[in-house]
Amino acid sequence: MTSERRQGRPRSEEARRAILAAAMDGLQEHGYAGLTIEGIAARAGVGKQTIYRWWPSKADVVLDAMLDLAETEIAVPDEGSLPADLTAFLTATFRQRGRRPVLIGLMAQALLDPVFAVAFRERFLFSRRAALGELLERAKARGEIAAGLDPELLIDVVYGVLWYRLLLDHAPLDEAAGRQLADLVVRAVR
Amino acid sequence: MTSERRQGRPRSEEARRAILAAAMDGLQEHGYAGLTIEGIAARAGVGKQTIYRWWPSKADVVLDAMLDLAETEIAVPDEGSLPADLTAFLTATFRQRGRRPVLIGLMAQALLDPVFAVAFRERFLFSRRAALGELLERAKARGEIAAGLDPELLIDVVYGVLWYRLLLDHAPLDEAAGRQLADLVVRAVR
Amino acid sequence: MTSERRQGRPRSEEARRAILAAAMDGLQEHGYAGLTIEGIAARAGVGKQTIYRWWPSKADVVLDAMLDLAETEIAVPDEGSLPADLTAFLTATFRQRGRRPVLIGLMAQALLDPVFAVAFRERFLFSRRAALGELLERAKARGEIAAGLDPELLIDVVYGVLWYRLLLDHAPLDEAAGRQLADLVVRAVR
Amino acid sequence: MTSERRQGRPRSEEARRAILAAAMDGLQEHGYAGLTIEGIAARAGVGKQTIYRWWPSKADVVLDAMLDLAETEIAVPDEGSLPADLTAFLTATFRQRGRRPVLIGLMAQALLDPVFAVAFRERFLFSRRAALGELLERAKARGEIAAGLDPELLIDVVYGVLWYRLLLDHAPLDEAAGRQLADLVVRAVR
DNA sequence: TCGTAAACGAGACGGTACGTCTCGTCTTACA
DNA sequence: TGTAAGACGAGACGTACCGTCTCGTTTACGA
Structure with a gap:
């Protein structure tokens, strides 16, 4: 050795x-x-x-700085039902809105630099997706999600709305928005 | 005069x-x-x-160049039912995937430059949102969309997924994806 | 015709x-x-x-503007003796010091642009030289200037000192300086 | 230290x-x-x-380039008499005529830019004047220069003619001119 | 304890693109 | 045709950072 x-x-x-x-x-x-x-x-x-x-x-510096600060990982809630879990997860996640300046900077760099894009996806975005995936997996096991639905699409819906509003800044990303989105997802998976 | x-x-x-x-x-x-x-x-x-x-x-030049080329406006389909309309709209929209290099460049610039962000939103993104909004409005008039639902959220879901996949490039943006997303939205609005 | x-x-x-x-x-x-x-x-x-x-x-514009203003031509004095003539001429000429900004601009342009240099020499400088030449010619006729001396050199001495001080701005160009220079020239031509 | x-x-x-x-x-x-x-x-x-x-x-670059090249400093001749010294100094100095393009460029810049003018005067012109001043001082000590004469004026006469001819390019700056000018100065200081 | 070697601060280097400036030319409509 | 207005192609300006390099200095380790 x-x-x-x-x-x-x-x-x-x-x-x-x-x-x-x-x-x-x-x-x-x-x-x-x-x-x-x-x-x-x-x-x-x-x-x-x-x-x-x-x-x-510089993007890698910022990404490291970001991860250094983000010790306060969003815990995966486990309240026993999809609506409750989802609402908890989303309201917690949407509180990240305060980091908008950092997040959009990282995203911009990822768009301009394919090498950084890989690091950004794998070190930052995918770890967030995994948390949500776990939550949905549990709901599926409980039969709360219709069989034919691709959980990846559901994750994309949730993070799609989050990032779309983060980037465009045209609509609120607050607790109410979190509940509204959770409702919509729950309706969709019935 | x-x-x-x-x-x-x-x-x-x-x-x-x-x-x-x-x-x-x-x-x-x-x-x-x-x-x-x-x-x-x-x-x-x-x-x-x-x-x-x-x-x-340079972003404003590219945006103009984009709009100049985008003569092929995405027509708002009117096939009489939400599922058909949505599927038609999304499969047409997802064909824009080929423009990814241009689109992510514009988005990156919008993220880095707030002044350009305004132009990008108003001259490009909002005109796309309006088309989808029209389509949903018609469906609502036909009673295909549950009363309590905010159409803006639905638009964010559709364009959220589109942009999220466009930016991350981690999942396909093809016809199948369009149909899948249309299905999901239809399920959600019942 | x-x-x-x-x-x-x-x-x-x-x-x-x-x-x-x-x-x-x-x-x-x-x-x-x-x-x-x-x-x-x-x-x-x-x-x-x-x-x-x-x-x-632009130099030609300035030269024209200059000549337009310089209606007040320096008259060639005729007081009957070289010392008197020279002193009158020089004290009058040295009063041009106030035009320094314009004159050095024109000279700078003449140095940088050979085409303008020709115009500057012929339309501006040489007409001044001629006046002094006339004065010296008269003195020579009166026998006040030693035979072997080249009047051109004398003119160069006078205008050389004038321009040298104008350009460098290291020594006064006033009435006293005029008299001092006239003295020197008179001593030299004996 | x-x-x-x-x-x-x-x-x-x-x-x-x-x-x-x-x-x-x-x-x-x-x-x-x-x-x-x-x-x-x-x-x-x-x-x-x-x-x-x-x-x-750029003028400062050129000035430095000039000074770098001018290793061949004009030595102050010491031949024991003013006429001999002056002739030697002037014929040596007039050999600089070959540098006319550089010299007039520097002068033009000095005329257009007062900040550079200071550098040009102090780093270039004054060191030349000092050499001539030394030569005249020696002659004065030997009694070759009349008491009332300002050596500064004599220096201005010499360098005035030199620069005037350099700038205007209307008369030769050769060995004969050097001798002629030396003669004139010697006559003037008797 | 002393050499070796990497990391450190500082800052100069060759580059590239920026956005501005002014040049001298051109293309309009009007006089 | 001359004019005011102002857009045009051209190209240098001086600045800002880039990512690399070369110094002298500092801080560990192992011989």
Whole structure:
């Protein structure tokens, strides 16, 4: 077995934290488009190379910063019935609306850069989809979902509406919207 | 009546067309992120200022180019029943998938630039929503849609799924998907 | 014989005057480097083409404006002796120092544009040289100038000092300087 | 002693030399007016920023290029008598005539840009004046110059004629002219 | 304890595109 | 035909960042 011993000065945890913090701060201040690697480095008191050494692009920095903050994972509710579970899940999820600036920045980058798109899907989006999938699977086992329905489509409906409203910002993403959407899904799967 | 007489040399229709064509060509060749105003100008044989005089950003050029090409408006089908109408509408709409590179470029720009976002919503997205809204309105008049349902939510479900799949590119956007989604909506509104 | 009748609308004297006035005003306000054809046209309420139709460059406009104003030609003094004549000529000439901004702009343009340089030399500089030449010629006839001396060199000395100080702005160009230089020339030609 | 430790990547001497060389080459090829920062950068294989980082304008680049080349400083001759010294100095100086394109470009820029004018005077012109001043000072000590004469005026006479002929290009600047001018100055100071 | 080696900060480098500016030409309608 | 207006192709301007590079310094480890 390889010893995995690394030589030389170890990676600075302090620099890592400063960079992620600077990225989030810069994001708040100038928006995603106005965020630059140069700016992050300056604000973090760090050389640009230290960023490039560990992240391939600013989007990857932001994604890491995002995931670092998102310790508060949305728990998968288990209240015993699809309507209750769905409502709980959606109202919790819709509370993420406050992160809109970060989320749309990440999505924009994913659209412009196919390499980042992969990381974004797999490290961020799919883990969210999995939670909802688990919830639906349980409902299906309880017979609350008609047999012919593809759970993937249901997930797409839920996250489709969420992202569509997040991106367009033309309709509310609040608790009422969560309940309304939960209702619609429940009606559809009968 | 206002005479609307403009002074000076009139805007060159030839230049306008050359710019829009160059934008679409460049889009095909380098993708949205690789498209530059400088490149468009060079390819169109036009000064950069001629572009900046009429469009505030490359996204606005692309949006105009899009709308110019989208002569083939999606007609609002009227087959007498919601399932038939919806299926026709969705299978037609999903054929736009081929435009994915352009559409995701426009969306990315809308996410990064709030000013462009307004133009994108109002000149592009809302006209599509209106067509679907008309179709649903007719179904409601025929009593095919339950009273309590918000048609806006239904529109968000349809376009939510469409855009979510377009952006993530994780699931098909073909005729089968159109039928599946139409089915789901019909089930939900009963 | 050709009738010399010109066809079409005659040249607008009003426009000509407005252009020359605008040029002088712009010169005062932004300096020669900051003066643009576009700015002159706007200020004069005139199309750019009207300027280009009659003058090849901004320097030519300024030169014309200059000559238009310089009606007050420096008279060639005739006081009967070289020292008196020279002192009168130089103190009068040195009063032109106030025109420094215009003069150095014209000179700069002459240095950068050989075509304009010809016009500048012939329409402006040489007419000044001729006046001084006349004065020296008279002195020579009176025997006040030693035989072997080239009057051209003397002219170059006088105008050399004048322009050198005008351009560098490192030493005064006042009445005292005029007298000092006259003295020097008189000493040299004995 | 000051440590003078500079941080970061040190300035590239290679780039500096390439830029100055490209500036001189471009000057020969297109003249001063046709010289552009963009052209210098391209020819030197250098980013534009590397030029702007170290020089505020193209004139400053050219001035540095000039001074870099002018290793062949004009020595101050010391032959024991004013006529001999002056003749030697002037014939040597007048050999600079070959640099006319560069010199008039620098002067033009100095006339258009007061900030550059200061640099041009202090780094270039005044060092030349000082050499001549030294020569005259020695002559004065030997009693070859009449008491009442301002040596500054004499310097202005010499450099005035030199620059006036350089700028106007209406009379020769050769060895004969140098001797002629030396003669004149010697006559004047008796 | 001392060399080796990687990470660090700083910041210069070659590039690319930006959006602006001005040039000199052109194309209208009107006088 | 001359004019004011103003769009046009052209191309340099100076700036902003990109991602890479080269310094001197710092911080671990293993010999």
